[in-house]
Amino acid sequence: MTRLMDQEQENLWDSVQILSQINAEKAKAVFKVTIEKSLQQLGITVPVFSTIRLSVPSTDRLSQLRQIEKKMREAYAHQEKEKAYEYLVDYIERLSQMTEDDPLVVRKKLLASLLNERYKRKPKWSAKRYRLSASLSPLLSKQVAAAYYTTSEVAKKLGLSDQTIRRMCEKGKFPGAYKTDGGHWRIPRKIFITTPEQDERAEEALQQIDIKNQKAGYVDEFDL
Known part of the structure; x- marks a missing residue:
């Protein structure tokens, strides 16, 4: 690899x-x-x-x-x-x-x-507050989704496989990344250099x- x-x-x-x-x-x-x-x-x-x-x-x-x-x-x-x-x-x-x-x-x-x-320092609030779930309003869900990449999007961005990105998430390679209630990783867009x-x-x-x-x-x- x-x-x-x-x-x-x-x-x-x-x-x-x-x-x-x-x-x-x-x-x-x-x-x-x-x-x-x-x-x-x-x-x-x-x-x-x-x-x-x-x-x-x-x-x-x-x-x-x-x-x-x-x-x-x-x-x-x-x-x-x-x-x-x-x-x-x-x-x-x-x-x-x-x-x-x-x-x-x-x-x-x-x-x-x-x-x-x-x-x-790590923020005092938990990433769970920002997890995408059915309890969030459609507008808030859209705003949160816009601030994060999916693993497939990051895989394409970095030229790696989706599986590699998920392993990197598990190892804490992406600050602020978290899992949704459905078990999908979300990675902050702000940690990347390019838009x-x-x-x-x-x-x-x-x-x-x-x-x-x-x-x-x-x-x-x-x-x-």
Whole structure:
């Protein structure tokens, strides 16, 4: 499973590099998805990142970030968590340099968000209060459902199987996730970097790459 996830991540990086030379907006969308998936493999969530405006990185800077991410994932996979987090600090530092905003401000926001998600206290109220049940009004049910993903939606978002996502829920990998009365997992949308709209744009870009690849076979012939 880890090898498959690594290969999918490498494919995403390749797509970012291709799109960076063709379509800036689509490159940004896929770039965010790539970052989200790399952090999720470490069980890390940085919600504030969804509000940060990315710039299109140069080939050299993208390659450097890609290498750091690879080392970070490898260290984590070998249970070298301290080393993985050292790479994470470098990863965030470089990411802050690839935005349209003040790098110093962005870096502080990312680190603050990371620390908040990792060390915040559990709320006093129980998730049971928010479980979808017949006792909830249709309007409230709709509002609660809009704030959460199903396991199948997260599986599609992260490129994993539904079964893998359920196991991750059982292990507490998704902060705030809970089971409904019917035994279905619900996962907070706010813990993910990308919004559903950004995911959709990234998916469209990747599909166009596949189509153009099949028809032309050469990056030079892409016209996205």
